[in-house]
Structures are given as structure tokens and as C-alpha cells.
Amino acid sequence: MRILVTGGSGYLGSVLVDRLKPNHDVGILDLREPASGAVEWIKEDIRSNSSVEGIVNSFDAIIHLAAIVGDAACNKDPNLAVETNYLATKALARACKNNATQILFASTCSVYGATGLKHKEDDDPQPFSLYGVTKLLAEKDVVASGGVILRLGTLHGNSPRLRLDLAVNEFVRNAMKGKIVVYGGQQLRPFLHVSDAADAFIEALGTDSDIYNVAAENMTILELAERVAQLIPCKVEIMQEIKDKRSYAADSGKIRERLGFESNKKVEDTVEELRFALGNR
Secondary structure (H helix, E strand, O other), rough: OOEEEEEEOHHHHHHHHHOOOOOOOOEEEEEOOOOOOOOOOEOOOOHHHHHHHHHHHHEEEEEOOOOOHHHHHHHHHHHHHHHHHHEEEEEEEOOOOOHHOEEEEEEEEHHOOOOOEOOOOOOOOOOHHHHHHHHHHHHHHHOOOOOOEEEEEEEEOOOOOOOOOOOHHHHHHHHHHHHEEOOOOOOEEEEEEEHHHHOOOOOOOOOOOOOEEEEOEEEEHHHHHHHHHHHHOOOEEEOOOOOOOOOEEEEOOHHHHHHHHOOOOEEEEEOOHHHHHHHOO
């Protein structure tokens, strides 16, 4: 199968492309050079609608990862977030529909907002942040194009393009420095290893249009910090006066039952990976 990965040079994209390469003809659409070679690189901005539409018809499937990811990045430049996460996805989904090309879209469990509850896919999303809002708006266009949506939990784990601003990865780095600071701590989050996220997209290739939660573990931020500290002994400081209102968990039973997808890695795997990776920098 000929597959285009938008944002394929990023944190998740780099892992996914490496997993796809042995069995597929893979292309990357990204402004950044790929982390690994031996793939077709299309240096293009996902917002260039006319260029992107012309590219779509030469691929069997599009795995759409390109986005402004996370609340902080979206709040820094709201217009860029709307253009990239929503408007560019809308145009890409329309192009895929016109060319009968499957689109698989990386959405987020952030669409569930600040309920503090564990959600299934048919629950009413209540996004709390601009990031969640742009992703939820884009989902509607992907569904209209017959695409597949994966609502991913908070990613963690090693990657050729490592991100250290993600909760688990950041806690591991801080634990290695001697202290993890937790703001509030009782807010819930779903977590997913980056390699499991990549495998979920591979499992979803060629499947019928649907929406799936993809998460391996749900826990509070304080529970996360304590698990990291068990493996890397350090001080855990709780700042109750500063709280993060976002709180949600995800039920991933649907993707397990319908696609047979199972997550393989937990937070402890990332602790070991990053302790080695960061210790050898």
C-alpha cells in the first residue's frame, strides 16, 4: 500500500514511519526533514490546500498527524492552530473523499474536556481548550469523508524526535534531576506509549469509518508522578494552589473489540527507555 504520513517527521510520525516502511511504500509530507531516510519526502505546508489536493491522488491512504499539538502551542498562536488543525484538515478530508483515498486522523482525548469522567466514543465531547475544539471540529469533516478517527491519549516514550514537554517524559527528566513538581494532582489523564499509537494506526488501515479511543492506562497526575518516583527515587512536590482544570479518562474497549488492538507498553517502559536515552545524551 502507498501511504502518506502528514507530520511524518515529528514525534509520533517518526515512530510510525519506521514501522510502516518494511511493508509499505511510505511518503512524508512535512516541512522538516525526516528523522530517517529511505522515504519520499514532500516538503510542503499542510495548509497549502491546492498543493496538498494534488498530492492526495497518488496515495492509497493518508495518515494525518500534522497539527499544532497541545494547549500551550495552540494558545501561543490561535490563528495558526485553527488554520492547521481545523481548516487544513477540512481541506485534506475533502480531497480524500474526492479521490476515494482513506484518511486516518490523529485526534485527541482532550475533546472530552474537564469532566473528570471515563468516556466512551459516543459520549458527548466537551472540549475545554482551543486544541480540543480544533480537533473536534476537524473530526466532523473526517467522518463526512468516510475516514477513521483515533482519539489518542497523552503520548509518552522514546522517539527519534523526542518531546520532553509531555507529562510522562517530563516527569522522567525531572526525576533524574531529583524532583517532580505536581500541580494539583487529582486531574485524570489517559496515557499511551508512542509505539502503541503507531501500531493503532497500522491496525486501522483499510477499516471502515469509525471513531476510536486509544489509551493504555488512566491515572491521576499524582499517581503518575508516584509511579515514576518508584523507579527513579526523587522528591515529589505537590502544589495544590495551582490546578489544571482538564480532567478526563478514556475507555478503549471499542478498538480492542472491533480491531483487536491491544496496547503493549506502560509508563514503566518509558521510564526505562528515557532513563537510558537521557542518561546517554
